[in-house]
Amino acid sequence: MDLVLVLVVVVALIVVATTALKTHPFLALLLAAFLAGFGFRLPLDELVPTVTGGFGGILGGIGIVIVLGTVIGVVLERSGAAVTMAETVVKVLGPRYPTLTVSIIGFIVSIPVFCDSGYVILNSLKESLARRTGTSLVAMSVALATGLYATHTLVPPTPGPIAAAGNLGLADQLGLVILVGLGVAVPAALAGLLWANRFRGVEPDGEEAGGLAEVTEDVEALRARYGRLPSPAAAFAPILVPIALICLGTVAALPSAPFGDGTLASVVSFTGQPLVALLVGLGCALALVRPREGRGRRHQFHDDVADGLTASAPILLITGAGGAFGAVIQASPVGDYLGENLSGLGIGVLMPFLVAAALKSAQGSSTVALVTTSALVAPLLGDIGMDSDLGRVLVVMAIGAGAMTVSHANDSFFWVVTQFSRMSVAQAYRAQTAATLVMGLTTAAVVWVLSLVAV
Template sequence: MGLVLILVALIAFIVLSTTRLKLHPFLALLAAALIAGFAYQLPSGEIIKTMTAGFGGILGYIGIVIVLGTIIGVILERSGAAITMAETVIRLLGQRFPTLTLSIIGYLVSIPVFCDSGYVILNSLKNALAARMKVSVVAMSVALATGLYATHTFVPPTPGPIAAAGNLGLETSLGLVILVGLLVAAVTAVAGMLWANRFLKQNDQALLEEAPSELLADNVDFDALRARYGKLPSAWQAFSPIFVPIALICLGSVAAFPSKPFGEGALFDVLSFLGQPVAALLVGLVLACALLRGEGKRQQFHDHVAHGLKEAAPILLITGAGGAFGAVLKATALTGYLGDTLSALGIGLFMPFLVAAALKSAQGSSTVALVTTSAMVAPLLANLGLDSEMGRVLTVMAIGAGAMTVSHANDSFFWVVTQFSRMKVATAYRAQTMATLIQGMSGMLAVWLLSLVLL
C-alpha cells in the first residue's frame, strides 16, 4: 500500500508545484522523477541513468514528429490555410456540434495513427475550428484528444491492441477484435466528447497559459486576417499537408498486415518507409511549402521553421521530462506489486481492467499496460471463465479500457495535449485526465454489458 501512496504523493507534488509554486513543468517532472527514485529505493547510481534513458527514449519516438508537426502548423496558420480548413469543415458539417466534429475526426484518424502523432498533425485544424466557431479551445482539445484516444486503445492495427490480441491467442480473429473494438471505442469517444462539452462556454483565459494560436487571440477580426493573407489557399492546398501524411501512415499500417495485401516487393518497401510518421510528416512539410507565396519564399520558409522550432522546444523538454518520470516508475516495484495484488482478486472481466488501469496509472504507457496485462492474464482465462473466442475478445476490450485509465503526468500524450493546447497543468488534470477516467469507466461498462449478451 505504501508504494501506491508514494505515487499519489508524487502526483500531488507535480500539481501543487506547477500551480501554487509556479514551478515550470519541466523542472517539476524532473524533481518528481528524482524523488521517486529515492522514495522507491532504486540504486542511487541507476536513478539518473534511468531518467536520461526515459527522457531520450520518449523523444526518440515522438520528438521529430513534434518538431515537424509544429513547423507545418506554423505554415498553415501564417499562410491562411488554417482559415480555409476551418471554413471548409464548417461548410461540410455545420457549426451546431463543434466537439462532435473533432471527436469523429480523432476517432477515425487514430485507427492507423498513434494518438500522439494524430494530435500533433491535427492541432492546427483544431485551433482554427475553435477560433472560427468561437468556442473554448480546451473543450475542442479534449474532444480531439479523447476521440484519438478511443480507437488508440481498442482498435488494431494500433500496436497495443494487436499485441494484446496476439497474447490472448486471437491472431486469426483480428477482424472480430476490430469490430468489437470499434463499438466499444465509439462509447468511450462519446463519453469523452460529453465531458469536453462541460468546457465549451468557459473562459479560456482562466484555463490556458496563453493562446495557442494567433487565431485564438482576443478580438481576432477574421475579415482583417483575410485581407492580410490576400487570396486564401484552396481546400486541397490547405488540407494536403495534414491528410496526405495521415493517408501514408494508413497505407503503411495496411502494408504491414500479416496478409501482406501489397505484397513484399518494391511497393511494400515504399509504403513501409513513407508510412512511418517521420517520413509521412516530411512529405507533409514539402506539401506545406506550396503554401508559401510572394517574394522571398526561402526567407519565409526559414522564418517559419525558426518559429516552429522555438514553439516546439518547451513541448519537447516537458514531454521528455514526462518520459523520465515514467521510466523511473517503470523501474520500481510498483507495477509488479499492483499486478500481483489485483490479479489475485478473481472478479471476471473486471480483473484485467483493474490490472491494466493500475499499470497505466503507474507507468504511463497504454501500450505497455495492454501488452503486460494481456501476458499476465493469458494463463488465467480458463479460471476466469473467459476461455472462449468471444471471452478472449472481451478480455482485450477490458484491458483496453483499463489502459486508458488514466492519462496524467507520466504519459507523453498528456503533455502533448497540454502543451500544444497551452493548458495550465491544473486545467489539464481537470479536463484531460478526468476525461480519460470517464472514458475508461464507460468503456468497461460497455464491455460488461456486452458480456451479459455475448458470453
C-alpha cells in the first residue's frame, strides 16, 4: 500500500506543478522520476542510470520520427497545403452537409498539423462555408474542432500518439497504430459531429458575435497570402505516402509473408520503417516549398525545418522525461503490486483511459496526458491482459480517449476555439467542452468493446 501511496503522491505533484505552479511538464516529469525513485527506495547508484536510460531509450526509438512529423506539419501549414486539402474536401462533398464537411476537413488536416494551428488555418474557410449554407457558427466550430481533436489524440504521426506508442513498445508497429487509430477516430469524430449538430440553431453569444464580418474576402486574402496553392495530389502526398509505406511495412511483417522473402519484401520492410517513411514524406513536402517574402526556396525550406525543430523540442523533452519516469516505475515493485490488484477489478483497458482523463482534465495538455499515462501503465500491461501487440495498440487508443477528456479552460485549444468562434466561455463549455466529453466516453466504449473481442 505504501508503494501506491508514493505513486499517487508523485502523480498529484505532477498535476500541481504543471497547473498551480506553472512548472514546465519536462521539469515536472523529470523531478517526479527522481522523487518516485526515492519513494520506491531504489538503490541510489542505480537511480541516475535508470533515469538517463529511460530518457535516452524512448528518444532513441521515436525521437527522430517526432521531429520529422513536426517538420512535415510546419511545411504543410506554411505552404498552404492544409488550405488545399480543405478546399478539396469541400469540392467533393459540396455544401449540402456543412458540419460533416468541416469535420472531415479537420480529421484529415490534424493528422500532421497540430489541432491549434489547424483550427486557425481553417477558420476563414469554416466561416465562409457557414455563411454560404446558413449554418450556425457554433455548430460549424464544434464540428471542425472535434474533427481535429479525433486524429490529434489517436493517429500518428501526431507527436502525442507517437510518444505513447514508443513508451508502450510499439515504435516498430506504428503501421498497426495508424490503422487502428484511424478506425477508432471515426466514431470519435462522429460523436463530436452529432453533438455539434445539436447547436445548428444556436448562434455565438460572445463578444463581437452580433456583427459577423463578411468572410469571403478573408478566404481570398488567405489564398493571396499563400500565393499559388499546391495541387491536391502534392498537398496530400506528405501525409498519405508515409502512411501507405508504414502500413505496407506492417503488412510485409505478417507471418504469412505476403511479399515473399526476396528483394521486394526487403524494400517494402525498409521503406515501411517509420523513420524512412517520414523521410520520404519530407521529400514530398519539399516539393511544396516556394519562395516567400524575398526568401529563396532553399532558404525557405531551411526556415521551415528550423521552425519545425523548434516546435518539436518541447515535445521531445516531455517525451524523454516521460520515458525516464516510466523507467523508474518499471524498476520498482509498484507495477507488480498494482497489477495483482487491478487485474481483480476487471476494468482492463479502461484503467489507462481513467488515468489519462484525470491528467488531461487536471493539467490541460493532451500530449502530457498521453506521455505520462503511457509511461505509467507500461509496466502493468501484462497484469491487465493487454501485453500483445494489438493489446498495446488498444491501450494507446484508450489513453488517447482519455487525453481528449475534457478540453476546458486550462487547455489552449479550448481558447483557440472559443475566441475564433466568438462564443462566450459558458457557451463554449456547453458546446466544445461537452463535445470532448462525449468524444472521450464514446472512444473509450469502442476501445473497451474491441478489447473484449480482439484481445
